[in-house]
Amino acid sequence: MSKKNSTFGNIFLAIFGLPFLAAGLFVMFLGIKPAYQNHLAKDWLEVPAVLTELKLDGHGDSVKVVAEYTYEYQGKSYSSDKVAFNMTTGNVSKYHQELYATLNNANAGQVSCYINPDNPQEVILDRSLRLKMLLFMIPFGLVFALVGGGIICAAIFSGKKSKKEQLLAAQFPDEPWKKNKKWHSSIILADSSSGVWVLFCIAVFMNLFMMPFWAGILNSDKKVPWFAYGIIGLFQLIAFGLVGTFIYHFIRNKKYGKVNFHMETYPGVIGGACKGLIKIPMEVQAMDGFKITLKNIHQYTTGSGKNRSTHKDVLWEDSKIIKANNNTNSYFSTELPVEFEIPSGGRISQSDGDTKYWELKATADTPGVDFSEEFKIPVYVTEESEDRPVEVFEEKRLAESDYDLETNLKKNKIKMQSMTQGLLISIPAMRSLSAVFFSFIFLCGTGTGMAYAIKSNEYFVMFIVGIFFMVSLFIFYFSTFVRRELALKGEKLMIKQTHPLGTKLIECTRDEVKLDVACSMETNGKPSAWRLSVKAKGKKLTVVGNCKDQDLLKALKYKILKHNKAPENTEAL
Known part of the structure; x- marks a missing residue:
């Protein structure tokens, strides 16, 4: 975006927020002025x-x-x-x-x-004080004022940030990471250290936003439908959830203090390494060790308006379980050594603002509030970068880990047979009995709710429950009836998905296919299941879904890509 367009966008954003700010301040004035007049009239x-x-x-x-x-x-x-x-x-x-x-x-x-x-x-x-009206008008006006003020501040600070980045980019033309103020030194502050108070503001705003709705339905002369309480109550639960999340992160920050990542390789090098120490100013007792994960993430949005959604694709990921170092300077602190070899090529991208970035995460199960910290770190192509193909890199890592592909395929109910010049991989229907069972229970529950809503002529409830019914039906159907096959013969590849309602088929060569391992489910903010999907000739199919073993999918991916191919030279790794 050009400087002129950016300036115009910020001005438009500020003008857009001005009516919200003015309306909010006016409503607050209408509530505060009579309250002040009542105060003056108490001596009349x-x-x-x-x-x-x-x-x-x-x-x-x-x-x-x-x-x-x-x-x-x-x-x-x-x-x-x-x-x-x-x-x-x-x-x-x-x-x-x-x-x-x-x-x-x-x-x-x-x-x-x-x-x-x-x-x-x-x-x-x-001259009595109308407390209910005051409690309604102040939060109601404050919400609009905060929204308008926030939009105007965002426009102002966005313009200033853009100017600072342009100045820093001109000042450090050969060090693009230094245009980010947080990356001016090799010491990177954890995201939670600065984000906890932002979460507090969001929680306060959300709870203030709900107050006028409660005041409206609790003081209404008319009978309020029960589903109105349900909808407002749902949003109130979200608001309370934000408060609980803030309390959790606040306690975690107080328990572990300000955590920093001291980078030895500054910045991290694509086709090189990412090394350093995570320093925690408190002693952390983690009996099972710390899990350190490095991810290259592409974040982007699709659609517009109500259909607008944000996506996060993991371009590359690696993780390790480590033990903490003994800090000779202070007994009551913890140091975590970080060392990752980073490949190059493929989908791997260097840091690019908020669109493509690198995230370092450290987690551990501890007594009380668990340890979890994230860092956005600079990773770039530099003079130290080498040619380290990501496919060869991943294949070598799996080989060095002595991963037993055949045994783990059997554990996950996936069949693999060797054929003449190829492979046959079969993923049967009902592979995950737990998904079939729980989706069936949920389908029965939502179906009962649909029947009740239709009988009671509750059309709004029927619409809401109907959405959940269709989702549960979709999950139950694909968990129960869909089976998949992948056949490899020489360089020819065929992927078939069959179920009672039809069949999908992709036929291509190995050079035309793109296999991707991506997270399909998160639990408590942590990836808990992955899927292996294939793209070719404008089509996309899932080969293996709902798999708890990420390494299984990676090993299977490279088995398909490298089966019966001449080994590549990996000495550089």
Whole structure:
């Protein structure tokens, strides 16, 4: 994007956020001003008054008390129609109905009013604080103000960040990583150290956002449908979940302190290495060791509007289980040695802002809150980069680990047979009995809910439950009836997927095919299942899905690609 387009975009963003900020501040002003006026009126004098007119104007939730009255002060007669400082209507409270009932029940129209002794014409009938309306208007206005202010600040800081990056890029033309302020030195701060308070702001915003909705349905005169409580309650659970997540990360930060990654190779080298030490200022007791994972990730968005979605593709990944080093300088601290060999070529990409980046993650099971930290680190092609093909690199790593492919295939109910000049790999239906069982139970539950919704004519509920029913039906069908086969003969490859509703087939050569191992499921933010998929001639099919063993899929991938091929030279590795 050019500098001119970037500036125009930031200006447009700031203008877009301005109405939200103005509307939010105005609503907050409407709530705070009468509260302040009530505070000033607490010392006003109470004098008798006579109602000359009283009525409820409007209809539904928009009714308003209209009153006229006369009063005397120091021998002079006055009249007024001022009822209260805050005359806002709505279903947040029944203030106007209750005040009308109180005034209407007055004996012969005899009521009390409150006058300013310094200005007797300044008078009010009711000076009570409308707490419900105040609790509604302040959070409601604050939400809009925060959204508008956030958009404007994002536009301002985005422009400043862009200018700083341009200056730094010109200052360090041969060191592109230094345009990122966080990468000015070889010491990289963990993401959680700076992200916990951002999470706090999001949690506060979400809970403030829910308050007006609760005020609306709890004070409504009409009967609120039960599913409205369910929908608002669901979002409230999400809001509470954000609070719980913040508390968890806050406790974790306090338990482990500020964690840093001191890079020995700065930056990490594609076709080279990533080395350094993760330094934890606290002693961490991890009996099973620490899992260190290095990933190259491509993050991108597809679609627009409601169909807009964000995707994260893992271009390359490696992990190790290590023990902590003894820190000679301080007993009450922990050091984790990091050393990864990084291949080159293939899908591997150097750091490119937020689109393509490298993530280093360290995790460990510990007493209480588990240890988990992530670092965005610079990894680039430099003068030290060598030609290390990713396929050969992965194949060598699996070979050195003595991975038993045939045994693990049997454990995962996958059959592999040697054929003349090739292989036949069969993935039967119902390979995962747990997926079949749980999807069937969920299908029965959602089906019962659908039947009840149809019988009760609850069309909105039928629509929501219907979505879950279709998802569970889809999972049950593919877990139960779909079987796959992959046949390799020489350089020809055939992948077939069959099920009662049809068959999909891909025929190609090994040079035309692209095999990809990617995460298919996460549990507690950690990858828990992977899939092996094939792309060729504009088609894509899953060969093996819902596999808990990532190395199995990688070993199978290279078995398919390298079977009966001459070995490549790997001395450089």
